[in-house]
Amino acid sequence: MKVGLGSTVWSSGVAKGHLDGIGIYTQSLSQAFTSRSDVRIRPYTFGVDTPPLGCGVPVSLAPHFPKFVLKNALLGADREVDQRLANEVDIFHAPDHHIPRLKNVAMVASVMDLIPQIHPEWVTLKLRRLKNWLFNQSVGWADQVITISEYSKRDIVRLLGIAEERVHVTPLGVNGHYFARQSDVVRHEVLHKHGLEPSFFLFVGTLQPRKNLAAVLAAHAQLPETLRKQHPLVVVGRNGWRVETLVEELRALEARGEGKWLEYLPQEEVIALLQSAAALVFMSLFEGFGLPAIEAFAARCPVICSNTTSLPEVVGDAALQADPQEPKAIAQAMLEVLDDPLAARQRVDEGERRARDYTWDACASRTLEVYRLAVQGR
Template structure:
């Protein structure tokens, strides 16, 4: 008799995949292909794109209500989802977005990428901050197993929620194969041969954009150069504070906001940069570090949470709360060509530890443990 795996795929929205969405898509497209003798049920919250139906062994379900508010999320997981799971009768329910049903009797595997909201509740809108801080521990306790994306996050979940370490598996993120060093011609066409530091990601409070802007401004004040800061990503929560800071900077004209980028544009901007400047307050993993390594780009990043674990010796680390350290890190990378070459070489070695194939196998092992728990 075929094993049945139900998967929460509400995070799979065409053209809007972020970190968790990419994790879900990259891993399950492999698991579906590798395991044709398993039956997968993908459970969506909205009409879905066929690109996410990764094989003939996938059955799709769309259930209501559209869960854009914490109250609707509770209804979706605890009532609508419960009914569908009762009908499907899966051997396991996998939820990659850190939320699970508290009412189902089905064995559950929940992927908790990080619990940054427990340490920095101010980085989320109030309703979501309250929701996660009220229910996340219960999700962890309810789940038969938990997967998370770094050793840092595993230790954090154990310490914060008092969860048995044997219940948690680490499933690292991978990086898209499409990332590669862009050709000099492509870089010239897009960047006009400018020198620049590059940030990629949402413009979100926890990404520490304000200190990045101030650090770059200080770097410019102390160094006579034509270097720009290019920021690729969309404004999210608390956008006005970032905009006010930007408008007050002496060197605001040297900062370029690209908005959301295509994968090709991102690859080219990243390939041409002096360094990736990714200095968040908190991170559960840090996929942009791997993307920079793939593009042969040095890295300036934070010395906190999971980032030293992921970056290893392929990055320069600074205190994300110190504008002075951020400016000094930029200056160090800008002026030391040998250091940049060393970081690039170290990045190529570090990359060998990460791939979506390895990630998919790790999650599959976790799924099997859950089924047989």
């Protein structure tokens, strides 16, 4: 099967030197398909001057996606793009919300979540209503829709009116590097580089309202002072938006000797921190899946996470769960991790077993099944 893979977000991440969740998803799917003889990937993008990717140099379908999709919504499929894809691929997969309207090519779209529709306060105000309308329209053009959790599937069916049988759950995978135990020497070097000792609390994620760092900071502040010093809060995350107060709090945390803000670290250093932490504290207010929790499981790091949205479905009994709106409950979970190491170890064992069920090969196999449904439907 010849698959046209939308690579706009992946390409943008490569150009910037940092992949986000959708970029990692697209890249990982492409890599998983390379080992299969029945799939050939050809990358396409919206934009110009895109860098080479692992599956080749993307072909640009249009220079600006917003203008392109608005034209699609008002006038129908672009005949030139539609004919080109019909000549070159059997199916087009839009994994990154850049969904073209096609007439003669089977189409699959991946929708991770509906955060802009459910929580518009977390996204930019500029043309928000138009963007949401265009996105909702474009998802409807897909023959089949992929999402990453049963929770997200329910939202898609309920809010977009997509028939349940057209929406398929294909959970994400974990990079195998997270399972590989780093040596004591390597971990010590990473910790020494950042002035850390083992058994800190770890937060990983871009600084933005959805990731809920404010509640994690408030919870850590409720711990006794001696514990805050012994188990500081280490934050790994780029500066995002609406975080002016958070930045001030992080600087104060560092000044008190109760934490560190490391804006960006390469993957191997993040793994070293996960393998050295008392727990990952992942109190996001909304997740379509919550891959950082599974990555922590793979690294044998205890996890404290939210008891809302998709996270209970994904983590099961392997994580301590708490109300993300209640710093007191988060602080109690932190204390429980420290006070009951036997229970923490049991959850770590369960977490590792659970993480091994989430592989990119499995994700690719399920995705291929959806491709076949889309092609058969045509």
